Amino acid sequence: xxxxxxxxxxxxxxxxxxxxxxxxxxxxxxxxxxxxxxxxxxxxxxxxxxxxxxxxxxxxxxxxxxxxxxxxxxxxxxxxxxxxxxxxxxxxxxxxxxxxxxxxxxxxxxxxxxxxxxxxxxxxxxxxxxxxxxxxxxxxxxxxxxxxxxxxxxxxxxxxxxxxxxxxxxxxxxxxxxxxxxxxxxxxxxxxxxxxxxxxxxxxxxxxxxxxxxxxxxxxxxxxxxxxxxxxxxxxxxxxxxxxxxxxxxxxxxxxxxxxxxxxxxxxxxxxxxxxxxxxxxxxxxxxxxxxxxxxxxxxxxxxxxxxxxxxxxxxxxxxxxxxxxxxxxxxxxxxxxxxxxxxxxxxxxxxxxxxxxxxxxxxxxxxxxxxxxxxxxxxxxxxxxxxx
Amino acid sequence: xxxxxxxxxxxxxxxxxxxxxxxxxxxxxxxxxxxxxxxxxxxxxxxxxxxxxxxxxxxxxxxxxxxxxxxxxxxxxxxxxxxxxxxxxxxxxxxxxxxxxxxxxxxxxxxxxxxxxxxxxxxxxxxxxxxxxxxxxxxxxxxxxxxxxxxxxxxxxxxxxxxxxxxxxxxxxxxxxxxxxxxxxxxxxxxxxxxxxxxxxxxxxxxxxxxxxxxxxxxxxxxxxxxxxxxxxxxxxxxxxxxxxxxxxxxxxxxxxxxxxxxxxxxxxxxxxxxxxxxxxxxxxxxxxxxxxxxxxxxxxxxxxxxxxxxxxxxxxxxxxxxxxxxxxxxxxxxxxxxxxxxxxxxxxxxxxxxxxxxxxxxxxxxxxxxxxxxxxxxxxxxxxxxxx
Numbered sequence: 003x004x005x006x007x008x009x010x011x012x013x014x015x016x017x018x019x020x021x022x023x024x025x026x027x028x029x030x031x032x033x034x035x036x037x038x039x040x041x042x043x044x045x046x047x048x049x050x051x052x053x054x055x056x057x058x059x060x061x062x063x064x065x066x067x068x069x070x071x072x073x074x075x076x077x078x079x080x081x082x083x084x085x086x087x088x089x090x091x092x093x094x095x096x097x098x099x100x101x102x103x104x105x106x107x108x109x110x111x112x113x114x115x116x117x118x119x120x121x122x123x124x125x126x127x128x129x130x131x132x133x134x135x136x137x138x139x140x141x142x143x144x145x146x147x148x149x150x151x152x153x154x155x156x157x158x159x160x161x162x163x164x165x166x167x168x169x170x171x172x173x174x175x176x177x178x179x180x181x182x183x184x185x186x187x188x189x190x191x192x193x194x195x196x197x198x199x200x201x202x203x204x205x206x207x208x209x210x211x212x213x214x215x216x217x218x219x220x221x222x223x224x225x226x227x228x229x230x231x232x233x234x235x236x237x238x239x240x241x242x243x244x245x246x247x248x249x250x251x252x253x254x255x256x257x258x259x260x261x262x263x264x265x266x267x268x269x270x271x272x273x274x275x276x277x278x279x280x281x282x283x284x285x286x287x288x289x290x291x292x293x294x295x296x297x298x299x300x301x302x303x304x305x306x307x308x309x310x311x312x313x314x315x316x317x318x319x320x321x322x323x324x325x326x327x328x329x330x331x332x333x334x335x336x337x338x339x340x341x342x343x344x345x346x347x348x349x350x351x352x353x354x355x356x357x358x359x360x361x362x363x364x365x366x367x368x369x370x371x372x373x374x375x376x377x378x379x380x381x382x383x384x385x386x387x388x389x390x391x
Numbered sequence: 392x393x394x395x396x397x398x399x400x401x402x403x404x405x406x407x408x409x410x411x412x413x414x415x416x417x418x419x420x421x422x423x424x425x426x427x428x429x430x431x432x433x434x435x436x437x438x439x440x441x442x443x444x445x446x447x448x449x450x451x452x453x454x455x456x457x458x459x460x461x462x463x464x465x466x467x468x469x470x471x472x473x474x475x476x477x478x479x480x481x482x483x484x485x486x487x488x489x490x491x492x493x494x495x496x497x498x499x500x501x502x503x504x505x506x507x508x509x510x511x512x513x514x515x516x517x518x519x520x521x522x523x524x525x526x527x528x529x530x531x532x533x534x535x536x537x538x539x540x541x542x543x544x545x546x547x548x549x550x551x552x553x554x555x556x557x558x559x560x561x562x563x564x565x566x567x568x569x570x571x572x573x574x575x576x577x578x579x580x581x582x583x584x585x586x587x588x589x590x591x592x593x594x595x596x597x598x599x600x601x602x603x604x605x606x607x608x609x610x611x612x613x614x615x616x617x618x619x620x621x622x623x624x625x626x627x628x629x630x631x632x633x634x635x636x637x638x639x640x641x642x643x644x645x646x647x648x649x650x651x652x653x654x655x656x657x658x659x660x661x662x663x664x665x666x667x668x669x670x671x672x673x674x675x676x677x678x679x680x681x682x683x684x685x686x687x688x689x690x691x692x693x694x695x696x697x698x699x700x701x702x703x704x705x706x707x708x709x710x711x712x713x714x715x716x717x718x719x720x721x722x723x724x725x726x727x728x729x730x731x732x733x734x735x736x737x738x739x740x741x742x743x744x745x746x747x748x749x750x751x752x753x754x755x756x757x758x759x760x761x762x763x764x765x766x767x768x769x770x771x772x773x774x775x776x777x778x779x780x
Contacts, residue, residue: 003498003499003647003650004498004499004500004501006501007497007498007650007653007654008650010650010653010654010657012649012653013653013656033448035447035448039444039445039446039447040444040446045441045442045444045446048441048665049438049441049442052434052437052438053434053438055428055429055434056428056635057428057429057434057632057633057634057635057636058424058428058634058635059422059424059634059635060635097486097637097659098659098660100656100657100658100659100660101658101659104657104658104659108396108522109392109393109396110392110393111393112393112395112502112524113501113502113503113524114502126656126657129653129656129657130657133497133654133657134523135501135502135524243446244446245446245447245448246445246446246447246448246449246661246663246664246665247446247663248486248659248660248661248662248663258392260401261392261396261397261399264396264399264401264402264518265396265399265522267402267489267515267518268399268489268493268515268518268519268522269489269490269493269658270486270487270489270490270493270637270659271487271489271637272635272637273637274635274636274637274666275635276437276635277663
C-alpha cells in the first residue's frame with residue numbers, strides 16, 4: 003500500500019470511542035450526530051420511492067428535481083452580490099458532504115500541489131488532500147480566553163501564488179469559529195489575485211445562533227460571483243437530521259459541472275433515487291425541520307455551555323454556530339489521555355482536541371446535539387465529579 | 392481545474408444516449424442495467440429499517456451482520472486453495488462496485504506509478520488510476536473471429552518490476568471475455584515475482600453461463616492466498632438487480648482493512664444502514680434471486696446472440712459471462728457514428744465500442760438484460776432494416 007495512506011492518521015475520536023465500546027453506562031457525546039432520527043415525512047418519501055421500484059441508476063449529477071430544489075434553497079439564502087443566486091447547473095448531488103469535499107479535492111489537487119488548510123478542523127479536510135498527494139500546510143486559529151480566532155493578515159500572507167487550494171470550515175467543527183463577511187471578502191480578494199481555489203465546507207451554516215436575515219451563517223456565496231474559483235459544500239446530515247443517508251451537495255462554477263459529473267461517475271456513479279426523493283421532501287419542509295432543529299440545538303448549547311462555564315477552571319466560549327462545545331482545563335494538556343480517563347473513570351464520552359490539530363492539544367469537544375438536554379447536564383455532573391469538584 | 396480531470400474522456404455511451412434523450416420510440420440497450428426492479432423482499436428490508444428510524448451513521452467498513460454475510464457468501468463460492476475462504480475482516484462494504492474500485496486505487500496508486508489495464512474495458516477502470524495521476528499502460532485483448540482473447544505471454548511480459556497495479560475485469564464488460572484458472576495462476580505467479588497488486592473487478596462472476604460447481608466464473612480468490620496482493624471487487628448491482636442502491640464490497644488482504652476503513656471515512660463515511668439491511672436480505676435470498684436472474688439472462692443471451700449470429704455480415708461470439716453482446720459489422724469501422732445513426736435512423740440504442748478502448752473501434756455493445764426477450768428481437772429487426780437486409 004501507499005505510505006501516504008498508511009500514514010493517514012487514524013481517528014483519535016474512534017480511538018477514544020473504541021475504549022468505551024460495549025459499555026452502555028457511557029454518556030457518549032463524541033460523534034457529530036444528533037440522537038434524533040430523520041423526520042417521518044422524509045423517511046416516507048424514500049419508502050414510497052422504494053415501493054414504486056425506483057431502484058435504477060440515476061443521473062450522475064442528481065435528479066433534476068433535487069438539483070433545482072437545492073438551487074432554489076440556496077438562492078433564497080444566498081442571492082449573492084449580483085442577485086444571481088445559485089443556478090441548478092452549478093449543483094451536484096453527492097454521497098454526503100464528505101464525498102462532495104473529496105470530489106472537489108480530486109478535481110482540483112494534483113500531487114505536490116500546495117494546499118492550505120485552516121485548523122483545528124474536522125480531520126477529513128486534512129486527509130483528503132493528503133490522499134491526492136498534496137503538499138499540505140496548515141494555518142492555526144488562535145485560542146484567546148476560550149475563543150478561537152483567525153489572524154486574517156497571517157492567512158492572507160500564507161496564500162501564495164502557487165497555492166492551489168485553500169480549505170476551510172466555518173462555522174467550524176470543532177471550535178465554533180465563524181467567518182464574517184468582511185473576512186470572506188478579504189480572503190476572496192486575495193485568492194483572486196493568486197488564482198487560488200477556495201473549498202468552503204459550510205455544512206453547519208444553518209446551525210447558526212446569531213439573529214440574521216437569512217437564518218444562516220455568512221457564506222462565501224454571499225460575496226463571490228458564480229465564476230469565482232469557489233466550491234461550497236453542504237449536507238442534509240445536520241440541518242435535516244439525515245446523517246445516515248449519505249446525501250449532500252456542492253455548488254461550483256458552471257464551467258466545472260461537466261467534469262464533476264465525470265468524477266461522480268468514477269467515484270460512486272450516482273446517489274440512490276430513493277434517497278434523493280427524501281432530499282426533495284426534506285428541502286420542501288426545510289422551513290419546518292431546520293428551525294426546529296436549530297431552536298432545540300440552541301437550548302442544548304445554552305444548557306451545556308452555560309453549565310460548563312460555571313465549572314471552576316474550565317475555559318470555553320459560547321459558540322455562534324455548529325453543534326459543539328470546545329473547552330479546556332488549563333494545566334491538563336493531553337486531551338487524548340483526559341478523554342480516555344473520562345470514559346474509563348467517569349463514563350463520559352468526549353472527543354480529544356488532538357483529533358483536530360496539534361494546536362488543540364488538551365482541548366475536548368462535546369457534541370451537544372441531544373434529544374434530552376438533561377442528558378447534557380448529567381454529563382456535566384460526571385465531569386465535575388471526575389474533576390473532584 | 393486539473394488538466395488530468397479536464398482530459399478524462401467523457402462517456403461515449405452517454406454521448407450516444409444523449410442523442411436519443413426524450414425519444415420514447417428508442418429501444419435502449421446502451422446501459423449495463425436490467426430493466427427489472429429490485430425484488431420486493433429486498434426493498435421491504437430497507438423499508439422496515441427506515442420505519443425503525445435507522446438513519447444514523449454506521450461503521451466505516453459496514454454492518455457486522457453484512458460483512459459476515461458477505462464473508463460466508465464468498466467462502467461458499469471460493470474456499471480458496473487452502474480452504475480458508477474469505478474472513479469477514481477482509482471485507483469492506485462500499486457505495487457500489489465502482490466505489491470499491493476507486494478506494495482500492497486510492498489505497499495503492501501514487502502519482503507517476505506504473506499501472507497496467509487490460510482493455511477493452513468499462514471506462515471507469517481506466518479513469519480511476521488517471522485521477523490518481525498514474526502512468527497508465529493498456530494491454531489490448533485481440534479479437535479473433537468475433538471472440539476476444541488474451542495473449543497471456545504478452546501480458547506476463549508487460550507486468551514489470553515497477554508495475555504497481557494490474558487492473559482487469561473478467562467476465563469482461565464489454566467483450567464477455569473470461570479468465571481461466573490456469574491463466575489466473577500464471578498472472579498471480581508473475582505478480583508475486585514483481586510485487587504487483589492485482590485489482591480484479593469480478594462483479595459479473597455470478598452472471599456466468601457455463602456449467603460449474605460453484606455457479607460462478609473463475610475468480611482470483613480460487614488461486615490466491617489471503618495475504619496475496621489482491622483486491623477483488625463485487626457489487627449487488629447485477630446479480631441482485633440493485634444497480635440504484637449503490638452497494639458493493641471488496642475483499643482485500645487482512646493487513647489492508649484498517650487503512651481501507653480510513654479511506655472510506657474520507658470518501659463517503661459509510662453506507663446507509665437501510666441499504667445495508669437490504670444487502671443482508673439480498674444475500675440471504677441469493678440462492679433464489681441470482682439463479683433466477685442468471686437463467687433469465689441466459690435466455691436473453693441465447694435469444695439475442697442467436698439472432699445476431701444469423702444476421703449476414705455480423706461478427707460476434709457467444710459470451711460465456713456478463714450481460715452484453717459485443718459485435719461488429721466488418722467494413723464499418725466507426726462505432727460512434729454507427730451508434731448515433733442507429734439511434735437517429737432506426738430507434739435502436741447501443742453503446743459504441745470506442746467507449747471501451749481504441750482497439751474496439753467499430754464494435755457495438757448490446758446489453759441483453761431485458762425483462763422481455765421479445766424486445767431484443769424487435770431490436771434485431773430494427774438493426775436489420777437499418778442494414779438494409
